[in-house]
Amino acid sequence: MASNNEATGSEIPDRTVDAAISKDYDLSHPINSTSGLRQGLTSYGDAHFSLFLRKVFIKALGYSDSALSSPIIGIINTYSSFNPCHSNVPQLIESVKRGVLASGGLPVDFPTISIHESFSSPTSMYLRNLMSMDTEEMIKAQPVDAVIMIGGCDKTVPAQLMGGISANKPILPLITGPMMPGSVKGERVGACTDCRSNWAKYRAGAIDVEDIMDVNEELAPTGGTCGVMGTASTMACITAGLGLLELRGGATAAAVSSARLRVAEQAGRNAIALLKLGNNKPQELLTRESFLNAIIVLQAIGGSTNAVVHLMAIINRHPKVAGTIDLKTFDEIGRKTPLLVDLKPSGDNYMTDFHNAGGMLALLHTLRPLLHLNATTYCGKTLGELLDTTPFKSFEYSRQIVRSLDNPLHPSSSLVVLYGNICPNGAVMKASASKNRTLLHHRGTVCVFENSADMAKRIDDPDLDVTENSILVLKSIGPVGNPGMPEAGLIPIPQKLGRQGVLDMLRISDGRMSGTAGGTIILHISPESADLDSVFGVVENGDRIVCDVENRKLSLEVEDSVLAERIAERKRRAHSVSSHGEQGTVKEPWLERSNRRGYRGLYEREVNQSHLGCDFGFLTAEGPEPSK
Ligand code: FES
Numbered sequence: 001m002a003s004n005n006e007a008t009g010s011e012i013p014d015r016t017v018d019a020a021i022s023k024d025y026d027l028s029h030p031i032n033s034t035s036g037l038r039q040g041l042t043s044y045g046d047a048h049f050s051l052f053l054r055k056v057f058i059k060a061l062g063y064s065d066s067a068l069s070s071p072i073i074g075i076i077n078t079y080s081s082f083n084p085c086h087s088n089v090p091q092l093i094e095s096v097k098r099g100v101l102a103s104g105g106l107p108v109d110f111p112t113i114s115i116h117e118s119f120s121s122p123t124s125m126y127l128r129n130l131m132s133m134d135t136e137e138m139i140k141a142q143p144v145d146a147v148i149m150i151g152g153c154d155k156t157v158p159a160q161l162m163g164g165i166s167a168n169k170p171i172l173p174l175i176t177g178p179m180m181p182g183s184v185k186g187e188r189v190g191a192c193t194d195c196r197s198n199w200a201k202y203r204a205g206a207i208d209v210e211d212i213m214d215v216n217e218e219l220a221p222t223g224g225t226c227g228v229m230g231t232a233s234t235m236a237c238i239t240a241g242l243g244l245l246e247l248r249g250g251a252t253a254a255a256v257s258s259a260r261l262r263v264a265e266q267a268g269r270n271a272i273a274l275l276k277l278g279n280n281k282p283q284e285l286l287t288r289e290s291f292l293n294a295i296i297v298l299q300a301i302g303g304s305t306n307a308v309v310h311l312m313a314i315i316n317r318h319p320k321v322a323g324t325i326d327l328k329t330f331d332e333i334g335r336k337t338p339l340l341v342d343l344k345p346s347g348d349n350y351m352t353d354f355h356n357a358g359g360m361l362a363l364l365h366t367l368r369p370l371l372h373l374n375a376t377t378y379c380g381k382t383l384g385e386l387l388d389t390t391p392f393k394s395f396e397y398s399r400q401i402v403r404s405l406d407n408p409l410h411p412s413s414s415l416v417v418l419y420g421n422i423c424p425n426g427a428v429m430k431a432s433a434s435k436n437r438t439l440l441h442h443r444g445t446v447c448v449f450e451n452s453a454d455m456a457k458r459i460d461d462p463d464l465d466v467t468e469n470s471i472l473v474l475k476s477i478g479p480v481g482n483p484g485m486p487e488a489g490l491i492p493i494p495q496k497l498g499r500q501g502v503l504d505m506l507r508i509s510d511g512r513m514s515g516t517a518g519g520t521i522i523l524h525i526s527p528e529s530a531d532l533d534s535v536f537g538v539v540e541n542g543d544r545i546v547c548d549v550e551n552r553k554l555s556l557e558v559e560d561s562v563l564a565e566r567i568a569e570r571k572r573r574a575h576s577v578s579s580h581g582e583q584g585t586v587k588e589p590w591l592e593r594s595n596r597r598g599y600r601g602l603y604e605r606e607v608n609q610s611h612l613g614c615d616f617g618f619l620t621a622e623g624p625e626p627s628k
Contacts, residue, residue: 074144087223099268126484135163152176182218224255234303241297243377302346304515313613338408357401477511478528
């Protein structure tokens with residue numbers, strides 16, 4: 001008679017009963033492990049049963065007791081068919097797994113939210129904190145000893161760093177990498193600086209519909225993140241500056257390159273090595289010096305203004321660093337840090353050029369005199385030791401892309417922070433991306449748009465009362481005023497001025513701007529105009545504003561007493577509309593947020609202002625405000 005095994009065709013594997021494994025079933029032996037499969041058991045009131053059940057289910061995937069005894073390396077899978085910036089995630093996961101297995105670990109991938117800029121309504125920023133919560137809670141909930149977080153598109157890396165620091169298990173970011181540049185009529189193009197410049201040419205009538213369709217085909221010719229120094233590339237470089245990436249290629253290897261796959265395989269090995277280090281949790285490994293290095297990198301690459309918001313959110317997740325760095329720190333570091341990397345939008349080149357020029361290895365060696373070399377890195381070495389053991393020999397091409405300290409692209413202060421009566425908590429400007437530097441010291445009459453809809457309606461009106469010396473002001477695109485703080489701060493040049501050849505104007509808003517964009521643009525006014533106490537909220541057409549970048553001033557030239565009257569009147573109207581309704585009048589979002597349901601309600605009630613990072617107050621290291 002056939003045995004059961006013959007009947008089913010299955011084999012009986014050789015299996016020795018390991019003493020450590022059999023202990024899992026020993027009811028007299030308490031289960032209190034904080035590592036591997038035995039950590040963080042599901043609550044059933046009986047730990048042995050919880051472990052027994054966990055093993056039952058994971059064995060359904062074919063794992064053996066022996067494999068399950070290895071250190072478990074989680075791999076966060078952010079693949080989505082709506083996210084071309086993460087199109088290579090499946091290949092990266094395979095490569096990471098190879099590295100983990102070769103080093104004696106057990107790789108287990110799991111999904112979290114994936115966010116792409118163009119497929120997130122209202123904005124990707126609206127969802128960043130949700131992704132950070134997903135990341136934090138899934139790292140905490142699942143039995144992982146370390147986690148490789150695969151991210152790349154603008155908001156994904158910040159969300160993962162925020163969540164990873166809060167979860168405080170060993171983490172290693174893995175960047176998806178930049179896309180390759182495309183080519184239109186022999187000219188290199190790349191998302192998304194060239195998206196904007198070509199769209200501006202099309203609006204101004206300089207190119208026709210066929211031209212713009214050709215450009216549309218070539219701006220993103222491969223998967224991967226935007227190929228200029230936009231927010232995604234900036235966050236990748238900053239992550240290397242924090243000491244969390246391999247210096248050769250970790251930030252810059254192209255998404256579609258074999259180098260990127262090798263970076264991923266090495267990340268698998270590095271995760272196992274990280275487990276053997278003391279102080280391997282992000283709240284121990286990352287110190288204030290790590291973040292100061294990240295800010296030095298941000299200034300030296302002429303990075304995205306968005307990165308200021310993201311870095312503040314990341315910093316404020318870290319219990320020992322929160323409160324020790326603010327926007328003034330960014331400005332102070334900027335004054336001492338030259339812009340060295342010649343990439344769009346501040347310069348002329350693409351991320352692949354930066355990689356070929358030596359990437360972050362070349363940059364960090366160049367920046368060495370300015371860096372805090374005692375900061376610890378992912379491999380346990382200090383940054384100074386890591387640079388000593390990974391030398392870089394500069395060559396001519398390299399020096400064109402990564403300039404030397406004595407031949408910078410811009411002497412200092414690529415990103416500046418301005419203060420004044422309309423931005424008492426600060427405003428941010430990428431001074432290095434100004435196309436008309438006379439605007440860095442400018443006094444002008446303002447043309448106010450109350451919100452994006454108002455702007456869309458009037459910006460191209462031939463009768464718009466505006467000259468090239470006017471200052472364009474756009475309100476209600478802050479964190480609460482337009483949930484998700486859209487990247488609408490690059491207010492278009494009014495068509496009638498564009499057709500006269502005006503390429504740049506001073507533009508001010510409480511919103512954000514794509515890291516790939518350029519111009520003389522002041523962003524992140526804090527507090528935002530939706531705040532009923534905000535001075536920015538009561539700027540009126542015809543007021544005058546003075547911008548003095550050298551002295552970091554941005555002032556509305558209106559008497560304090562007049563501003564106080566305007567604020568009082570706005571509040572009176574807001575409360576009256578909110579309680580009784582007034583025909584044709586829009587209710588103020590600042591008052592309406594307490595009535596909303598779902599994630600939008602959570603977002604509007606909890607999001608803090610841009611100078612703090614637009615995080616939810618209750619997620620910061622400090623936790624919720626006592627009144628909430
Ligand atoms: Fe993903 Fe630009 S849209 S990096």
